[in-house]
């Protein structure tokens with residue numbers, strides 16, 4: 087597999103930067119994921135890769151406490167934004183979880199289920215992909231503050247988080263009333279994947295989901311889609 091341009095092989099694979107490279111099952115592709123296990127944005131990508139049955143090599147990045155995503159080498163050669171996740175597919179390097187979901191579903195989902203081609207569905211999906219970034223800016227920022235010591239105005243992030251989760255809960259309640267369980271269609275799409283992790287991890291941001299019943303039902307539903315994989319803080323459905 088090719089390394090990122092200018093990246094010496096194993097750069098993020100030493101004690102300072104991360105853990106061991108790991109290759110998952112599934113058909114061999116030249117796919118590599120710069121990944122941090124506790125990141126909800128990285129988890130979105132792992133979820134879709136798994137649902138698509140795509141094998142990939144995981145490049146663990148020491149996000150915390152090493153801040154390897156902010157190293158000069160990472161910024162110069164992997165992602166100028168200094169953020170995770172980043173996908174590499176052969177010579178093609180792509181940051182941003184939402185961009186990666188669109189790319190993977192467009193390229194590797196032969197049935198077009200995760201990113202359906204019809205215009206209204208694509209429009210709705212785009213709305214929720216944008217909303218996913220609002221969730222990162224609020225819920226994820228509060229979680230990073232509480233769990234990882236990142237600087238943030240906690241009360242403001244939590245208030246913003248509750249506001250954006252309210253939008254999600256209202257939409258899901260309306261859909262569920264019409265016997266439609268998912269955000270943008272009659273089956274799960276990348277819209278659901280993009281919004282899911284930090285909604286499900288809201289407790290770690292100090293946000294109680296008791297006031298969001300439609301959201302709780304949707305989280306339960308997504309966890310029970312065959313092929314779902316867990317992450318720390320989001321339980322496997324068998325547990």
Ligand SMILES: N[C@@H](CCC(=O)N[C@@H](CS)C(=O)NCC(=O)O)C(=O)O
Nearest residue numbers: 125126127168169170171182183184
């Ligand atoms: N819009 C980006 C946001 C990514 C993001 O915020 N990633 C976090 C990890 S979950 C990060 O790398 N934060 C480091 C920072 O911004 O300093 C995406 O969806 O991938």
